[in-house]
Amino acid sequence: MSTSHSQSRTTVRSVASLRGKRPIVALTAYTTPMAKILDAYADILLVGDSLGMVLYGMESTLGVTLEDMIRHTQAVMRGSHKALIVTDMPFGTYQASPEQAYHNAARVMKESGSHAVKLEGGVEMAETIAFLTQRGVPVMAHIGLMPQHVHVMGGYRYQGRNATEAQRIAADARAVEEAGAWAILIEGTEAALSETITQNAAIPTIGIGAGVACDGQILVTEDMLGVNPNPPSFVQQFADLHGQMHHAAASYARAVHERAFPTSKHGYVSKK
Numbered sequence: 001m002s003t004s005h006s007q008s009r010t011t012v013r014s015v016a017s018l019r020g021k022r023p024i025v026a027l028t029a030y031t032t033p034m035a036k037i038l039d040a041y042a043d044i045l046l047v048g049d050s051l052g053m054v055l056y057g058m059e060s061t062l063g064v065t066l067e068d069m070i071r072h073t074q075a076v077m078r079g080s081h082k083a084l085i086v087t088d089m090p091f092g093t094y095q096a097s098p099e100q101a102y103h104n105a106a107r108v109m110k111e112s113g114s115h116a117v118k119l120e121g122g123v124e125m126a127e128t129i130a131f132l133t134q135r136g137v138p139v140m141a142h143i144g145l146m147p148q149h150v151h152v153m154g155g156y157r158y159q160g161r162n163a164t165e166a167q168r169i170a171a172d173a174r175a176v177e178e179a180g181a182w183a184i185l186i187e188g189t190e191a192a193l194s195e196t197i198t199q200n201a202a203i204p205t206i207g208i209g210a211g212v213a214c215d216g217q218i219l220v221t222e223d224m225l226g227v228n229p230n231p232p233s234f235v236q237q238f239a240d241l242h243g244q245m246h247h248a249a250a251s252y253a254r255a256v257h258e259r260a261f262p263t264s265k266h267g268y269v270s271k272k
C-alpha cells in the first residue's frame, strides 16, 4: 500500500508518549488565523463547542450544531499542519446511542479531517466510547464539570466537592479508560481528585480548572489571551487583548474622525 502520511503531524500516540516526559500543551481554536498562530506551540488544538459562547454569544454550548463543529474544524485544519486536532461532539449528536455517535463522529472526521473527537460523559458513555474506538474513532472523554450538563448541574459548579461526587468521578475515569478512550479531559474538578485520577490512569489526563497534577493543561484561547475580560477564576491571562483591541479601535475611530486616516499613501493612484 502506498502512503503519503505527513511526518510531522502529532498523533494520539505521540501525545500519549509525552506522559511522564513533559506536560502536554492544549488550547482551543476555532478559526484558520488562530490555528496558524497556535499550531507551533500546542500539542493539541481542540475545536471546542465553547465556540458557541466565545464566537456566537450563546448562553451555553447547547445550541451548537454538528455543522458548526464541522465548519470550524475545517477552518482549523487549514491553519494547522502540526498539532493533533480534536473536535467536540455537540449536545444531542452522540448521547442517544452508540450508532448515533458513530454516524456523527464519522461525519466530523470525513468532512473536516479532524483526528479525534471529544465527548462528555463517564460511566454512562463507556459503551459508546468502546463502540467508536473499535471502529476507528479516537475518543477523548470529558469528565468532571461537563458544560453540556449545565441544566442538570444547576449551573457551572466545580465537581468533586464531597466523597460521593469524588467516587462518581473516579469511577467515570476508570470506565472511560477501560472503554478505550485515549485521553481524559478533566474540567472544574477538585485538585486532589484530579491528581488521584492522573496517578491511577494509564492514559493522559488534560486539566482545565483541575489543579496542577494533570498530564497536560488546556485553556480556552480567548480566556488565555485576555479577549474575555471576565474569565473563570482558574484562568491565567497571558495577554490583555481586550484592552489592546479597545485601544486600537478607539485610535482608529479618532483617526477617521480627525481625517488623519486614510492619508494619500493608503489609496490607489493610477500611474499616468
Ligand code: KIV
Binding pocket: 028, 046, 047, 048, 049, 050, 051, 088, 185, 187, 208, 218, 220
Ligand atoms: O468546549 C471547550 O472548549 C472545552 C474546553 C473547556 C476544554 O471543552
